[in-house]
Amino acid sequence: xxxxxxxxxxAALERHAAISESKLxxxxxxxxxxxxxxxxxxxxxxxxxxxxxxxxxxxxxxxxGTPFISKGASFGTDKIANAxxxxxxxxxxxxxxxxxxxxxxxxxxxxxxxxxRIIEEFWGxxxxxxxxxxxxxxxxxYMGAEQHLPHFPGDSVSQHxxxxxxxxxxxKGAWGYFANSKNELTDDLVQKEKYYxxxxxxxxxxxxxxxPYLREWYKYRKVMVINPVNGxxxxxxxxxxxxxxxTGKSFGASPEIMAYLDMKDGAQRGPAxxxxxxxxxxxxxxxxxxxxxx
Amino acid sequence: xxxxxxxxxxxxxxxxxxxxLNAIKGNERKELLQLIDKTMHHEILDTILTHLPRAxxxxxxxxxxxxxxxxxxxTYLNExxxxxxxxxxxxxxxxxxxxxxxxIEAAKK
Numbered sequence: 001x002x003x004x005x006x007x008x009x010x011a012a013l014e015r016h017a018a019i020s021e022s023k024l025x026x027x028x029x030x031x032x033x034x035x036x037x038x039x040x041x042x043x044x045x046x047x048x049x050x051x052x053x054x055x056x057x058x059x060x061x062x063x064x065g066t067p068f069i070s071k072g073a074s075f076g077t078d079k080i081a082n083a084x085x086x087x088x089x090x091x092x093x094x095x096x097x098x099x100x101x102x103x104x105x106x107x108x109x110x111x112x113x114x115x116x117r118i119i120e121e122f123w124g125x126x127x128x129x130x131x132x133x134x135x136x137x138x139x140x141x142y143m144g145a146e147q148h149l150p151h152f153p154g155d156s157v158s159q160h161x162x163x164x165x166x167x168x169x170x171x172k173g174a175w176g177y178f179a180n181s182k183n184e185l186t187d188d189l190v191q192k193e194k195y196y197x198x199x200x201x202x203x204x205x206x207x208x209x210x211x212p213y214l215r216e217w218y219k220y221r222k223v224m225v226i227n228p229v230n231g232x233x234x235x236x237x238x239x240x241x242x243x244x245x246x247t248g249k250s251f252g253a254s255p256e257i258m259a260y261l262d263m264k265d266g267a268q269r270g271p272a273x274x275x276x277x278x279x280x281x282x283x284x285x286x287x288x289x290x291x292x293x294x
Numbered sequence: 295x296x297x298x299x300x301x302x303x304x305x306x307x308x309x310x311x312x313x314x315l316n317a318i319k320g321n322e323r324k325e326l327l328q329l330i331d332k333t334m335h336h337e338i339l340d341t342i343l344t345h346l347p348r349a350x351x352x353x354x355x356x357x358x359x360x361x362x363x364x365x366x367x368x369t370y371l372n373e374x375x376x377x378x379x380x381x382x383x384x385x386x387x388x389x390x391x392x393x394x395x396x397x398i399e400a401a402k403k
Contacts, residue, residue, distance in 0.1 A: 004316045006326070009401035013329035016394065020336035028343045034355050042339050043332030049362035050296040102302045102365055 017043060049098075085290050092122045093231030096273070100228055104271045106138040115273065119224065123233065124293035125284055127224040131276035134217060137203055141250025143225070143272035144243055145258045149173040149193050151185050160193075163255035174201070174241035175219045195286040196239035197223060197274065198252030203245065222277040222284065225253065227261040227270060233289040234260055235277060250274075260288050297363040300338055303383045306330070308391055312398050330394055334387060341386040345375040 021043055025032040035041065040048050095118050099111050107115070112129035119127045129139040148160045148168040155177075157168040173196070178189040201207055201218050220237040227233075234257050243249045251274055253261070263270035277284055284293060309330055313323055346354055354374075357367055371379040 004318055004398065004401050006318065006322050006401070009318075009398060010322075010326060010329070012397040012401060013326055013333070013394065016397070017329050017332040017336070020333045020340070020390075024336045024340045024343075027340055028351075031339070031343055031351060031355060034352070038359065040359070043335045045335050045339075045358075045362055046296055046298055046331060048359070049298055052360075052362070097363055098296060102297065102299070 052094075088122065089231030089233075091231070092118070092233070093228060095122075096226065096228040096231070100140065100273075104140060104142060107140045112139060112275075116275065119226075119275065122292070123289050125224065125235070125289070126278040127275040128278065129275055131278055132217065134214070134276070136199055136250075136274065137205075138250050139275060140271065140273050142248060142269050143197075143251040143253050143258075143261075143263065143274075144247065144249040145263070145268035146196075146198055146240065146242075146252040146254060148255060149196060149239060150177060151189065151193055152177050152179045152181050155182075162194075163259060166255035173239050174198075175215075175239055178239075191286045192220060192237050192239060194254060194256045195234060195236040196254045197225060197236045197257065198240035198242040199223075199238050199274065200243070200245070200250060201238075201241050222279050222282075222286075224273075224275045224277050224289070225251075225257060225261065226273040226275075227263060228273055229270065230262055232261045235284055235286050235289055237286065298335075299358075299363055299365050299367045300380075300383050303380060304334055304338075304387045305391075306334075309394060309398075312395050316398065316402070330390075333394065334390055337386050337390050338383055341382050342371060342375075342379065345377055345379060345382055346371060347374065350374045 021041070024042060032042070096115065099114055099118075101107070101111075107129070109129070116126075116128045119125060129135055145166070146169075147166050148157055148163070150156075150168055150172060151159070153172075155168070157164045157166075160168070178193055179185040199218070201214065204214065207214055218238050220239060223236055223238060225234045225236055236253070236257055240252065243252050249269055251272055253263075253272075258268065261270065261272070263272075306327075310327070313326070318326065342354070343351060354367070354370065357364065357370065361367075368380060
């Protein structure tokens with residue numbers, strides 16, 4: 001290990017920064033003047049990016065009448081009630097994108113906490129990566145399209161009111177049928193099938209050793225699913241296990257969820273954030289989140 | 295730290311490791327890293343604009359200015375430059391790092 005003369009190093013690094021800026025200006029004068037007209041120096045692009053992120057956050061805060069990522073702030077609902085949904089979703093998406101890594105992989109706890117705060121600020125819903133000490137192997141991964149799940153033994157896709165072209169799985173979900181018979185099927189269970197996700201419980205490190213507890217804990221566990229690309233958000237329940245790791249996907253979702261989140265590319269998959277919803281009173285309805293929860 | 299779409303190619307951790315080895319800490323570390331960051335942006339932008347045909351500069355700059363973190367910019371560059379821009383950025387970043395690490399070594403008392 002050596003000892004650095006930082007004044008000498010600073011002078012050298014300042015020289016390199018100045019030379020490279022001057023070289024850029026000489027080789028691409030139109031670009032240099034383009035930046036100059038906007039009051040930005042090319043080397044300060046990260047500072048500009050930070051300002052944009054803050055502006056997005058501020059705009060979100062203005063829409064909602066509360067400081068961005070404040071703790072315990074009271075919320076004025078009037079402004080967001082009047083804001084166009086796509087504006088809110090765009091701002092939500094921008095805030096998420098400024099935090100997410102450039103490639104899709106598990107997030108660190110600090111980022112997960114920041115995302116929780118953003119969710120609460122935008123949607124008034126408490127959602128987190130960890131709930132009751134439980135955490136999936138990843139909260140940010142690719143989500144793929146699943147088929148409908150049968151509501152009860154003998155159910156067919158024709159009895160599902162939308163996205164029949166997606167088909168229906170030949171067997172029941174990992175937590176069994178939603179009801180034992182058609183007569184026992186309730187509106188609540190129909191909603192659960194419409195907005196269900198599959199998560200990789202099978203790969204949890206303690207799945208085998210804590211199976212009875214985890215099986216109950218995950219059954220119909222309420223989750224928030226977010227497409228960070230467009231900010232569209234759905235509240236759903238866990239009703240199936242999967243997908244297999246070899247697929248490259250971490251989550252699966254019902255046809256209704258995939259359609260709402262606009263994950264309609266050729267591969268029928270897209271990056272998604274999946275957090276647990278803290279909703280002990282069961283007050284948050286399943287389905288698209290399009291206004292702030294009161 | 296706020297992200298820029300080519301950050302994953304800079305692998306700035308290599309410079310940070312040299313800072314760690316030489317016990318450069320606190321505000322000094324932050325200021326010196328900012329200077330390195332500036333040089334990186336100048337050199338990467340130079341690389342991008344050199345390979346991207348002039349007709350696409352305006353559109354690229356507009357998109358970069360409005361969403362510096364947008365990963366689809368890389369796709370845009372690859373499509374319009376007709377070469378593997380990521381490879382060129384990686385090469386430029388490596389050259390900058392090598393030069394700047396030499397400066398760190400040269401600043402030893």
